[in-house]
Amino acid sequence: MSKAVILLSGGLDSTTVLSIAKSKGFECYALSFDYGQKQLSELISAKIIAENFGVTEHRIMRVCLDDIGGSALTDPTLEVPKFNQNNEIPITYVPARNTIFLSFALAWAEVLDAQSIFIGVNALDYSGYPDCRPEYIKAYETMANLATKQSVEGKKIQIHTPLINLTKAEIIKQGLTLGVDYSITTTCYQANDRGEACGICDACVLRRQGFEKAGVSDPTHYQ
């Protein structure tokens, strides 16, 4: 059984990714981050999801992105905006977040002697974050294969992005066939302590539209 590190936020996408990695037969090590995000209910979701899927280990690492700031997800003085379909990158973008998360995954993968990292980036129904695009992931993988002792020893690391070219509706359909219970996932940027979603942020609207387009009822708990 090959080992894989799965970046698990506790949201819809990363939970689907975990279900895909399991279905492909990987031994899964889930990695979540307490990075100073305003809402911590996604981490409670991540814990439940990791248990439900029987991962070998689930780690929640603290990284101080709130000290760095620059995002409405970590800075209490910046409000999370309502859904907006313009082409600008919204202030919910967190500087270098996926680069930092993938780098911790890379370190853990090396210690585990794993050659696979799974991340739920998506470049269709998304907020335009640069670190979700295929060209970024490709460049990260190239760098990762020069970065480690593993890579010098000829063990190639692969960044798996099974959702990258799927619509939100396709992601949901795939997850449902793999038995994902989306009612326990937390996608909202500003969910309350009970994990209830605001229904108006980018993440909420993209998720709700996904359920509508997939033709299945939306199990999200709204405020």
Place this chain on the structure above:
Amino acid sequence: MSKAVILLSGGLDSTTVLSIAKSKGFECYALSFDYGQKQLSELISAKIIAENFGVTEHRIMRVCLDDIGGSALTDPTLEVPKFNQNNEIPITYVPARNTIFLSFALAWAEVLDAQSIFIGVNALDYSGYPDCRPEYIKAYETMANLATKQSVEGKKIQIHTPLINLTKAEIIKQGLTLGVDYSITTTCYQANDRGEACGICDACVLRRQGFEKAGVSDPTHYQ
């Protein structure tokens, strides 16, 4: 004045890099890490060095590389080996360390609106760590220029590695001409609480040989 983030461990190389960045006229933001390294005296050095050079800001960030393990620098059960000139990567290698450090620097640079990151990697008198080689740095820079909102806006980030092709003796000579006081730097992998060096680890021996080859007296405080 252009801003730059300088990765500052408190050792000989990164201190020289800081002196070079200052001499080039950059406004310097120094970034150090409490990453679970066994010896913390290098962070005390970093603090003094940052003050001496009058950096605009010095941050010491906590990152839990000790939780990830896999290195004699962070794992109390692994002994730091004596200097060894074989071609193997020693167990003082820390999985994905430079990738993680550069990624935090990238995030901070973006928030500061800085387009320069300085790192004191060196691929001549070094321990063979993969994440010190030119091809790794080049790949990191390519990735970084796809990762951020800054990059999408056409602001190119540059990873400066002014020491990469210098011998340790050349690094020391350059630092001395720029006024570096090497007596306050801590290079040793297992310095004691007073910052005194063991004299026998890779880092100590490469440093001592550097002073010898440079023909200057070694100001290091040994145990």
